């Protein structure tokens with residue numbers, strides 16, 4: 001589970017078309033990274049996949065079913081944003097459990113899932129703290145925990161590390177990579193950072209002004225960039 005297909009998808013805001021017709025398939029279990037300069041449409045694409053933004057035209061299929069009109073909560077996806085969006089008045093435990101409480105899951109199963117997520121993210125000692133008493137990295141882990149407990153068929157990350165300092169970013173990249181190895185769940189990860197894309201992805205989707213310039217593995221893009229833009233973007237330091 002976790003195959004995502006975009007067919008002929010477009011997006012306009014008013015008269016401005018920010019995504020011209022676009023086709024893309026992300027296979028089950030892939031770690032796909034959308035990379036491109038600020039304003040190229042990465043978040044818009046991710047939000048359309050998540051169901052947080054309507055398509056102007058086209059179709060999105062998730063696990064073989066047309067999802068275009070399926071509400072976000074029923075798509076089986078979990079999104080992790082750059083701003084952690086944790087509830088400040090709730091403990092870590094309650095923050096992680098929140099989506100399950102919304103889904104009216106039993107207390108026993110909720111506790112079980114929260115514990116599993118907390119263990120896998122090294123949060124067991126922090127379950128009774130509030131977000132204000134956590135470091136940036138711990139907060140981001142709580143946000144990821146809140147995604148994990150839903151057992152989604154895919155994770156969607158929108159620049160989840162851009163608020164963290166450089167050292168923490170490196171650590172969190174490794175942790176997200178390890179999570180992918182372990183869960184083998186599809187991950188779609190948005191970043192404007194070439195290094196992040198090159199080190200984390202199985203499949204990189206390079207975007208410019210809403211257009212896919214190239215899709216390929218990091219090595220393919222590195223050795224065989226299809227055009228000057230990809231070559232410059234992947235080759236040049238940030």
Ligand code: ADP
Nearest residue numbers: 013014018036037038039040041042043044045
């Ligand atoms: P990225 O995430 O790659 O930085 P976005 O997807 O946020 O880019 O934005 C793509 C383009 O769409 C930008 O030109 C942005 O200004 C525009 N845009 C995004 N959201 C809206 C909106 N709600 N209304 C109008 N324009 C928008």
Ligand code: MG
Nearest residue numbers: 042043044158
């Ligand atoms: Mg964005």
